Amino acid sequence: xxxxxxxxxxxxxxxxxxxxxxxxxxxxxxxxxxxxxxxxxxxxxxxxxxxxxxxxxxxxxxxxxxxxxxxxxxxxxxxxxxxxxxxxxxxxxxxxxxxxxxxxxxxxxxxxxxxxxxxxxxxxxxxxxxxxxxxxxxxxxxxxxxxxxxxxxxxxxxxxxxxxxxxxxxxxxxxxxxxxxxxxxxxxxxxxxxxxxxxxxxxxxxxxxxxxxxxxxxxxxxxxxxxxxxxxxxxxxxxxxxxxxxxxxxxxxxxxxxxxxxxxxxxxxxxxxxxxxxxxxxxxxxxxxxxxxxxxxxxxxxxxxxxxxxxxxxxxxxxxxxxxxxxxxxxxxxxxxxxxxxxxxxxxxxxxxxxxxxxxxxxxxxxxxxxxxxxxxxxxxxxxxxxxxxxxxxxxxxxxxxxxxxxxxx
Ligand code: MLT
Numbered sequence: 245x246x247x248x249x250x251x252x253x254x255x256x257x258x259x260x261x262x263x264x265x266x267x268x269x270x271x272x273x274x275x276x277x278x279x280x281x282x283x284x285x286x287x288x289x290x291x292x293x294x295x296x297x298x299x300x301x302x303x304x305x306x307x308x309x310x311x312x313x314x315x316x317x318x319x320x321x322x323x324x325x326x327x328x329x330x331x332x333x334x335x336x337x338x339x340x341x342x343x344x345x346x347x348x349x350x351x352x353x354x355x356x357x358x359x360x361x362x363x364x365x366x367x368x369x370x371x372x373x374x375x376x377x378x379x380x381x382x383x384x385x386x387x388x389x390x391x392x393x394x395x396x397x398x399x400x401x402x403x404x405x406x407x408x409x410x411x412x413x414x415x416x417x418x419x420x421x422x423x424x425x426x427x428x429x430x431x432x433x434x435x436x437x438x439x440x441x442x443x444x445x446x447x448x449x450x451x452x453x454x455x456x457x458x459x460x461x462x463x464x465x466x467x468x469x470x471x472x473x474x475x476x477x478x479x480x481x482x483x484x485x486x487x488x489x490x491x492x493x494x495x496x497x498x499x500x501x502x503x504x505x506x507x508x509x510x511x512x513x514x515x516x517x518x519x520x521x522x523x524x525x526x527x528x529x530x531x532x533x534x535x536x537x538x539x540x541x542x543x544x545x546x547x548x549x550x551x552x553x554x555x556x557x558x559x560x561x562x563x564x565x566x567x568x569x570x571x572x573x574x575x576x577x578x579x580x581x582x583x584x585x586x587x588x589x590x591x592x593x594x595x596x597x598x599x600x601x602x603x604x605x606x607x608x609x610x611x612x613x614x615x616x617x618x619x620x621x622x623x624x625x626x627x628x629x630x631x632x633x634x635x636x637x638x639x640x641x642x643x644x645x646x647x648x649x650x651x652x653x654x
Contacts, residue, residue, distance in 0.1 A: 251387045256396060260377050260622040261287045264606075271610055278614050283641045283648075285572075286616040288431065288590065288634045290496045291641075292564060294545075295557035298495060301548035305541035316540045321532040323348025323504070327543045330550040331504060335489070339476045345508050345524065347531050348546075350501040350538050352461045352490040356425075357382035358534075359457065359486065359505070362526040363513065367422035370402040372414045374432055374623030374630070376459065379425045395625040405626045406433060412584055412593065413437050416444060420452040426475075427459040429466060432623045432632045433593040434569075434585015436471045442478045449484035455511065455523070456485040461503075464494035464562050466588045482508040486523065493590065493636070494558050495549045502538050502546040565590045568642040569635035575646035576633070579653040590635040593620070597653065605631045613648035 258266070264286045272279035308314035322328070328343040349355050356378055369388055371379050380398065383389055390399030397403060402421050404414035412435035417424070426445060428437045437445075449456050458475035466473050475485045487506040491497035507527050512520040538546075548554045573586040582595030596605045602619030609615045609631075618634070620627030635642065 249385065249387075251385050251389075254384050254389065254391050254398070255381055256392065259381065260618070263622075264616065264618065267606075268610065268616055281614040282610075282616060283614065283637070283645055284616045285634045285637060285642075285645055286618045288493065288636050290493060290498050290561075290565075290636050291638055292496060292561055294496050294500065295549070295554055295561070297548040297551050297554035297557055298500075298545040301551075302541045302545040305544035309540065319537040319540055319543070321535055321537050322346075322528065323537060324540070324543050324547075327547045328504075330547045331489075334550045334555075336474065336476060336506070339474065340482060341476060341506055341508065345506055347505045347507065347527060348538050348543060349503050349505065349531075349535065350542075351492070352459065352488045352503040353378050355488050355503060355505045356457065356459060357385075358530070359527070360386045360388070361530050361534075362523060363423065364516075368402060368420070369400075370404055370417050370421040370424040372406050372425070372427070372430075373397075373403040373625060374406060374620060374627035375425065376427055376431045377623060379457075380624075396621075397625055403624070403626075406430075406435070407626060408582065408584070408595075411435060413441055416448050421454055423455050423457065424449070425457045425459065427461075429462040429589035430585070430591075431459075431462060431589075432591055432618065432620065432627065433630075434587070434589035434591040435593075436466060436468070436588045439470065439472050439478070442472055442475060442481075446475070446478045446481045446484060450480055453514075454484065455513065456481070458485050458487045460487055461490040462493055462589050462591075463489065464558065465566060465590050467566065468588055471588055476506070476508075483510050486511060491546050491549060494562060495546065495554075496561060497546070500542055500545060502542050564639070565635050568637060568639060571642050571646055572633050572635055575649050579649055581653070586635065592633045592635065594631050594633060596620075596629050596631060600629075602628055602631055608652065613645075613652045615645050615648055 328346040331346050332343050392398050406412040406414050412433040463473040475481045490503040507524045509524045512522050515521050569586040572592045576583045576594045584593040586592035602621040606619040609617050618632040620630030
């Protein structure tokens with residue numbers, strides 16, 4: 245009989261968002277009269293239509309595919325140069341990143357999980373708590389952890405607590421670690437790191453020979469011009485960091501799928517014999533072996549985001565979602581709750597009313613208000629007592645959520 249990867253058996257029963265969907269379905273089935281009232285502010289999924297610039301570019305690309313002379317089969321595994329160059333010109337201008345350091349993919353969730361393929365066993369790995377669950381679960385699957393304790397914390401991981409005291413920005417680890425996951429603007433808390441905080445992380449990484457995985461999927465939502473959008477804005481980061489970016493949330497691509505990883509050629513890891521090997525070389529090998537590239541129409545659509553029209557449309561989308569975030573922040577504050585995030589991120593991180601757990605709050609919001617939120621404890625033990633409201637929704641729905649929040653919390 246074929247043996248299995250037993251690491252999967254260490255995982256908690258279900259991934260957070262399918263588990264929420266399961267509970268929402270159970271509620272709808274049991275309360276059909278209330279099902280139509282449900283407003284989903286749980287998973288951070290965009291609601292507004294795809295920008296016209298993107299749709300037009302995708303239509304044109306499809307038409308090209310219908311003509312022998314411009315038909316395209318397999319594209320370059322790393323992504324078409326027109327997209328990689330547009331990314332560098334618009335997102336990394338002046339930061340010393342070149343187009344061949346950009347790898348196009350079909351999503352940051354996959355990238356942040358797949359990156360572990362190029363790292364060896366026995367690395368000391370740090371994650372923040374609360375955290376985007378993919379970082380943890382993929383390490384469990386890869387066998388980089390022991391078992392979970394009763395709070396869901398896995399043996400072998402270094403947890404960096406984020407809380408109201410540190411503004412949900414992790415302090416540097418007390419020990420040395422080989423890999424650390426940082427996400428700014430943060431999912432789930434909406435916190436951002438200042439330039440000084442990121443400089444401290446890069447200095448730590450240089451001193452400790454640590455690789456930083458910097459997840460910048462929400463960078464487009466930064467409103468404060470002093471907050472860095474890329475880790476590569478920090479001197480020296482090109483020697484120690486990999487950055488993950490996505491078109492999902494800024495361009496509305498959650499259903500279209502396109503993202504990228506930036507791996508400078510100067511960031512390296514150690515082989516067993518102690519020689520240093522560029523991570524770029526390993527990822528390139530992995531990517532071209534396991535991936536055949538994002539589709540041509542999708543890459544054309546992504547490139548259109550950098551056109552003048554595309555930029556204006558993305559700006560409008562970001563303004564829309566950040567307008568929602570502002571309303572949610574105000575509503576939660578006026579309900580007397582502690583509130584973080586929502587100023588430079590589409591997530592609002594809210595303290596539960598005294599005595600309630602995160603799942604209590606989930607049940608209350610679903611049962612009494614038919615609003616789906618995400619329980620903070622689903623992002624880690626340190627998220628207990630908090631919940632996340634996603635600002636990805638229509639304005640009318642967000643206004644209704646604010647109204648219902650007041651009714652429920654009175
Ligand atoms: C979230 O709600 O945390 C995100 O939508 C998850 C993701 O981007 O995969």
